[in-house]
Amino acid sequence: MNKKKRDWRKRYAFVGLSVIIVMFAAAIFAGFITAYSPNETNLAPEAKLQPPSREHLLGTDDLGRDVFSRMVYGARISLSVGFVAVIISVVIGVVLGAISGYYGGWVDILIMRVVEIVMCFPRIFLILMFLAFLGPSIITVMVIIGVTGWTGLARLVRAEFLSLKERDYVQAARALGASDFRIIFRHILPNALSPVYVSAILGVGGAILIESALSFLGLGVQIPMASWGNILTSGMHYIESAWWLMLFPGLAILITVLSYNILGEALRDLLDPRLKGYGQK
């Protein structure tokens, strides 16, 4: 990759990161930037289902609640679900992938078979099977999205470990009497992290999409708690009349996921020298 291309990648990464930071800032300081409480209803006929206006930037919903406020508070849910779910996936994927790649042998075979079996489940159906028994709540949704999303990461980390464990510095550490635990987490893992970052960032986008789909269908975050997905549910009920209920939450999801993906892809090109000029050959 020449310098010009690298500069472009940096610009993409910067744009993606900035949007994400703005979103997080809005979610954290939700109380300061919204004029209404997200759950403040107003059932007067002239307050319900109002199109965007100066008073209600993004209009009001069927219970007269301010859509902008609900979107900003909903950002808290959607952003944190994506974040927490991916951290869970990363921890499981990294630990299992590292053990599998480092030890090899029957441990490796066992873990990789488990990965293959989990991959046979269409992820959404696996999530639904667990969700059906646990009942929908924001915590369950986070955890379930997390524990169903680690397989790709485990494979990735395993592949890294397979090649890294043969390196001289690993031999040296072993000769010095370092424990397996220390070799795995202190010596090899730091060198295997850049693909993990990339796929974690890309995974956040995926997790946000799943959460919004589940909440949209009433199986995720439960009303009255706002999430982008469940605002869209009322958008579907008023699909003919209230376009603003449908348009804005979807756009918010699209922009957030797009930013994560742009950041992830740009970082992949910047961090991983082996993928030099990936997609630009």
Next chain:
Amino acid sequence: MFKYIVKRLFLIPPMLMGISLIALLAMHLTPGDPASMRYGLNPEVSGSARAHLKELYGLDKPVIVQYGGWLKRIVTLDFGDSFIDDRPVIEKIKERLPATLILQISALILIFSIALPIGVMSAVKQNSFFDKATTFLVFVGFATPTFWLALLLMRFFGFQLEWLPISGMSPWYAQDYSLPHRILDLLWHLILPLFTLAFTGLAGISRYTRYSMLEVIRQDYIRTARAKGLKENKIIYHHALKNALLPVITILGLTLPALIGGSFIFETIFAWPGMGRLMYTAILQYDYPVVMGVGIISVFLTLTGILISDILYAVVDPRIRYE
């Protein structure tokens, strides 16, 4: 070839054992303490359904017995009776399977007939406007919540323009239609769900085709073909495309879980009477045997798809011998 298929089939029993273990794990999350039921839409209903489930699948027996029983159920496709109407779960699934398969298979055909040309074109004209535009669209496609796209299309084509039906498969009066009329009616209702479902796979497959084509174009035999003075069209469509398509077949297997998962969302939105919608109503009604049944069948569909794509790959690529 035959040997390879047999070998591949031998991998299925251990897979089934693992799958049943995961399913059993899910069922064991039915705890007895009221705290965990707090989130259920109706704790009383969900509580009694859980007790009912315990009895049906013998969840109070020793784990080994449970596992054996469950494995047997999975192999014989006997998931018990629905809690709601007491009909065997497998019957209910059989009813719904055709609708899902129609949607899935036509989506696959649509995806490949759109994604392959796009991928090839953008590889051949690398860095052209077309290539850059599709790259951009693929990026947006990956980030689009597809259920939202479904809503937008519903509003635009269903309500605004009133061109397309927004839900269902065939209205009640379709019974009286002649066969060709019925097929047309089916296609008519298929357009919106089909388009949104196909959209989920489009971005990935076109991207992958482009990538694979770019690899092939740089091979020596393509340079040789060029040096011989062959026409560019012949080089691309005869020499390069065939080889570029091989890895795309494996991607077919990998796309299936996402596609089948997508059926859950779109069948629910478009009221398409398939398995995904059955799952949705079952979850809302705490109809656990149906939930487990549909979950397992979705795994079987994925497994079958992966098996087919593996075998297809071995058939078309003589270099693969799988000893």
